[in-house]
Each structure stands twice: as C-alpha cells, then as structure tokens.
Amino acid sequence: MSAYEKLLSNNKAWARQQNEIDPGFFKRLAGQQEPDFLWIGCSDSRVPADKITGTDPGEIFVHRNIANLVVNTDINLLSVLQYAVEVLKVKHVIVCGHYGCGGIKAAMTQHHFGIINQWIKNIKDIYRLHREEIDSLLTEKDRVNRLTELNVQEQIFNLAKTSIIQSAWKHEQRPHLHGWVYGLEDGIIKPVCEMEAGSAMDPIYEYDNL
Numbered sequence: 001m002s003a004y005e006k007l008l009s010n011n012k013a014w015a016r017q018q019n020e021i022d023p024g025f026f027k028r029l030a031g032q033q034e035p036d037f038l039w040i041g042c043s044d045s046r047v048p049a050d051k052i053t054g055t056d057p058g059e060i061f062v063h064r065n066i067a068n069l070v071v072n073t074d075i076n077l078l079s080v081l082q083y084a085v086e087v088l089k090v091k092h093v094i095v096c097g098h099y100g101c102g103g104i105k106a107a108m109t110q111h112h113f114g115i116i117n118q119w120i121k122n123i124k125d126i127y128r129l130h131r132e133e134i135d136s137l138l139t140e141k142d143r144v145n146r147l148t149e150l151n152v153q154e155q156i157f158n159l160a161k162t163s164i165i166q167s168a169w170k171h172e173q174r175p176h177l178h179g180w181v182y183g184l185e186d187g188i189i190k191p192v193c194e195m196e197a198g199s200a201m202d203p204i205y206e207y208d209n210l
C-alpha cells in the first residue's frame with residue numbers, strides 16, 4: 001500500500017469506528033455545524049488544531065496559513081473571519097502560533113525565499129517594532145520564540161482592527177480574542193494575550209459608525 005492509500009484506508013477505519021461509538025454522529029454533523037471557536041493557526045503539520053485541543057469535528061472552524069497571520073488584504077482570511085463571526089457566530093477567535101515556527105525564523109534572516117518574501121514581510125514589520133526587546137535576548141531560540149509571541153499579539157490587534165470584529169463587539173459583545181503559542185517540545189499551549197469583546201484599542205483604528 002502506498003503512503004497516500006494508507007490515508008484512505010485510515011479514513012475508512014476512522015469512519016467505521018466513529019459510527020460504532022456514536023451512530024448518529026455523521027447524520028447530525030451533516031445537518032449543520034455550530035462551532036464556538038474560530039482557530040487561526042500555522043500551516044505547520046505538527047500543530048493540528050483539533051488534535052492538540054481534544055476537540056471533535058464540528059467544534060472548531062479552522063483557517064491556517066504560514067505563521068498564523070491576519071493580513072488586512074487577505075481575502076481568504078477575511079472571508080473565513082466574516083463567515084465565522086457573522087454566520088456561525090463563534091464566541092471565541094484563537095490565534096495560535098507555535099515555538100520553533102519556520103515562518104518566524106525565515107523572517108528573521110536576510111535570505112530571499114521567493115514569493116514567500118511578500119508574506120513574511122508582515123513578520124519583519126513586527127520584528128522592527130520590537131527590535132530592541134528581541135535583539136536584547138541572548139540566544140537565537142529565545143529571539144525566535146519572543147517574536148513568535150509578539151507576532152500572535154500583533155495578529156490579535158489586527159483582528160480587533162477589522163470592522164467585522166468591531167461590529168460584533170458593539171452589537172453582540174463577542175467574540176473574545178485569544179493569543180496562544182503551542183510548544184512543539186512539550187505539546188502545551190501557552191496563553192500569551194487576550195482581548196475581551198469591547199476591549200479598548202487605539203482610536204486610530206476604531207470605527208465610530210458601525
């Protein structure tokens with residue numbers, strides 16, 4: 001059996017087992033999804049949203065990209081965000097980075113990577129904002145890990161800057177925003193920042209006519 005065929009046979013076994021545990025499982029989920037969470041995570045194969053949070057199909061709406069960025073011109077992310085907030089009415093949006101992130105590491109080098117340059121330039125901007133703090137750390141690992149945390153914090157701010165989030169905060173007092181970082185070495189998620197619905201933000205980014 002080739003590697004990809006193994007995936008298909010795993011899938012059959014999983015579906016069979018799921019049906020045995022809960023015979024109504026697929027029928028129920030096929031009817032609707034009511035996730036409480038939107039997860040914005042890194043594409044890294046070692047950080048699967050549902051596995052590391054012990055959640056089942058139907059519980060988390062997921063968007064993943066390199067280094068879990070919220071970029072205000074990314075129509076893909078914005079579409080996912082709008083749908084999750086306005087239609088699914090999620091209560092929490094989680095941005096989850098991870099220590100040892102290749103995207104963060106790449107952004108801290110001067111290497112030319114091709115088209116990915118455009119994407120990770122967003123991370124370089126965050127590095128520039130916090131250069132003094134990051135460069136004061138002694139090891140490369142510490143510097144990468146700190147930028148990973150600051151990146152998550154910045155993406156939480158980027159969410160709060162959107163009219164999608166501000167409108168939901170104003171009219172429905174949700175969703176709460178959570179910035180987390182997952183540890184590849186111990187499997188533990190560390191919460192690094194939080195913005196409750198309605199949190200104060202820099203007025204420069206605040207819309208007053210939502």
Ligand code: CO
Pocket residue numbers: 042043044066067098100101102103104
């Ligand atoms: Co990553």
